[in-house]
Amino acid sequence: MMRKVVEVAFVLAMLIPFAIRFEWTYHYWIAVTATYLAYITARRWEYE
Amino acid sequence: MNDFMALVFFYAILGTAIALYARKGTKTQEDFFVGGRNIGGLISALTYAATTYSAFMMVGLVGLSYMTGVGATGFELMYLVGTLFLLSYYAPKVWRLGREKGIVSPAEIFAYRYGTLTAKVATVLALIALIPYTSIQMIGVALILQKNAGISFASGVAIASILIALWAFLGGLRGVAWTDAIQGLFMLAVAILAVFWTYNYIGGFGIPKDLAVVPNEFWTPLKFATLTIPWFFFALTNPQVFQRLFIPKDEKALKRMVVLFGLFGLIYTVLVTFLGLDLRFGTEIGKFPAVADRDEVTPTLLSMMPYWIALPLALSIIAAAVTTANSIILTLSSMVLRDVIGEKTRIVGGKIVVVVLTIVVALFALKRISYIVELAVLSSTILLCQLPLILGVFHWKRGKERTGLATLMCGFITAIVLSAIKHPMVSIATFCVSFAVFLAVSLIDR
Numbered sequence: 001m002m003r004k005v006v007e008v009a010f011v012l013a014m015l016i017p018f019a020i021r022f023e024w025t026y027h028y029w030i031a032v033t034a035t036y037l038a039y040i041t042a043r044r045w046e047y048e
Numbered sequence: 049m050n051d052f053m054a055l056v057f058f059y060a061i062l063g064t065a066i067a068l069y070a071r072k073g074t075k076t077q078e079d080f081f082v083g084g085r086n087i088g089g090l091i092s093a094l095t096y097a098a099t100t101y102s103a104f105m106m107v108g109l110v111g112l113s114y115m116t117g118v119g120a121t122g123f124e125l126m127y128l129v130g131t132l133f134l135l136s137y138y139a140p141k142v143w144r145l146g147r148e149k150g151i152v153s154p155a156e157i158f159a160y161r162y163g164t165l166t167a168k169v170a171t172v173l174a175l176i177a178l179i180p181y182t183s184i185q186m187i188g189v190a191l192i193l194q195k196n197a198g199i200s201f202a203s204g205v206a207i208a209s210i211l212i213a214l215w216a217f218l219g220g221l222r223g224v225a226w227t228d229a230i231q232g233l234f235m236l237a238v239a240i241l242a243v244f245w246t247y248n249y250i251g252g253f254g255i256p257k258d259l260a261v262v263p264n265e266f267w268t269p270l271k272f273a274t275l276t277i278p279w280f281f282f283a284l285t286n287p288q289v290f291q292r293l294f295i296p297k298d299e300k301a302l303k304r305m306v307v308l309f310g311l312f313g314l315i316y317t318v319l320v321t322f323l324g325l326d327l328r329f330g331t332e333i334g335k336f337p338a339v340a341d342r343d344e345v346t347p348t349l350l351s352m353m354p355y356w357i358a359l360p361l362a363l364s365i366i367a368a369a370v371t372t373a374n375s376i377i378l379t380l381s382s383m384v385l386r387d388v389i390g391e392k393t394r395i396v397g398g399k400i401v402v403v404v405l406t407i408v409v410a411l412f413a414l415k416r417i418s419y420i421v422e423l424a425v426l427s428s429t430i431l432l433c434q435l436p437l438i439l440g441v442f443h444w445k446r447g448k449e450r451t452g453l454a455t456l457m458c459g460f461i462t463a464i465v466l467s468a469i470k471h472p473m474v475s476i477a478t479f480c481v482s483f484a485v486f487l488a489v490s491l492i493d494r
Binding site: 007011014017021024025026032034036037040045046 | 132140257262263269272299300306310318325
């Protein structure tokens with residue numbers, strides 16, 4: 001359950017620039033995607 | 049033969065040699081269409097990436113970033129996050145189901161759950177959605193050949209057809225996957241080179257203030273949602289990438305495929321959008337001409353680059369188009385052969401369908417019918433009607449053939465009708481109608 005909440009939070013985090021305007025949006029989007037990728041890589045998968 | 053044609057010739061010879069080497073041991077349809085379910089994680093990741101990232105990236109997304117700013121980066125990264133989100137959850141389930149049920153074509157997952165007629169209709173919808181999309185890739189290759197090699201458009205279509213069909217015909221999935229892997233690495237390397245050259249030429253990087261934030265004039269929340277929804281679910285709805293979930297040799301390779309694809313996608317997206325934004329910065333400081341048509345941004349850049357980088361960049365755009373197109377053709381062939389014709393053993397039928405579909409795509413490309421572009425843009429929205437059925441396989445026990453047929457038909461009609469009247473919420477409406485019909489019909493479909 002916790003895993004699903006975290007993953008949905010990452011997806012919602014991608015929408016934040018539409019709610020709050022800030023000039024480093026470009027870097028923010030790259031950072032969120034990179035962090036999500038790191039999370040996917042590190043977390044346990046079903047077969048592990 | 050000029051230098052570019054010589055480069056294309058070398059590319060064709062190299063790809064053919066790889067496809068011939070890769071085809072060893074291809075005896076059954078399972079070998080031909082899904083590589084015998086025995087592909088390693090790295091090759092799976094690179095073929096997934098090369099299939100996903102078409103010529104749209106280096107032409108369309110560069111132009112979109114140039115014209116509309118960082119929203120284009122958000123759009124493409126939202127696709128990537130969505131794909132990772134879906135794959136990290138569904139990829140192991142689809143992979144296991146594929147092995148357990150011997151599923152080879154993506155539509156067979158519908159046949160297993162919603163009946164063979166649903167699989168047939170899903171195949172027809174995939175043909176309607178993806179043949180125009182593949183034609184656009186072929187037109188792109190033909191135009192690059194016409195401009196850089198000085199040949200006619202028709203000759204360009206003929207060469208593009210051979211490039212697209214040959215490696216799938218010779219080596220099936222293994223031929224496509226191995227050539228995809230080499231081309232994917234080439235696309236990435238050339239993109240890095242192009243960014244370095246452009247950064248040095250412009251003399252820095254910056255984003256004009258009005259393009260550094262969203263929402264802006266182009267990227268309203270509605271526009272972002274409309275464009276993003278079909279792409280967010282691309283991994284489940286587009287058969288050419290869905291079929292790739294069957295190919296890794298074990299679950300470790302499957303995880304490696306997802307993670308390495310994510311890494312490729314992140315790097316490639318950042319490079320491509322950086323290029324578009326940097327060129328816009330160049331326009332602001334007078335180093336790059338102002339371009340009014342966003343599809344002309346990359347051609348303008350190519351015309352300004354030195355020979356040694358312009359030629360590989362043009363070839364990388366051809367590679368991006370070919371890797372996407374041949375994967376689509378191979379997947380559609382598996383669907384036509386297994387789900388419509390019903391031939392599930394011999395691979396010669398697969399080879400014939402690869403040739404026939406390539407000829408159909410070439411005819412579309414030669415005609416250049418005006419509605420091809422509209423249908424190509426609409427492709428992912430049309431395929432969105434399959435989403436409830438795929439999710440239903442794993443989460444919803446109700447619903448059989450009537451549910452499958454009603455969902456596909458209502459979703460498809462919604463997409464076509466709303467697109468014809470240019471309704472701004474076409475993808476959102478298709479999404480909602482498909483789910484509503486699926487739930488409603490499944491409750492009475494026993």
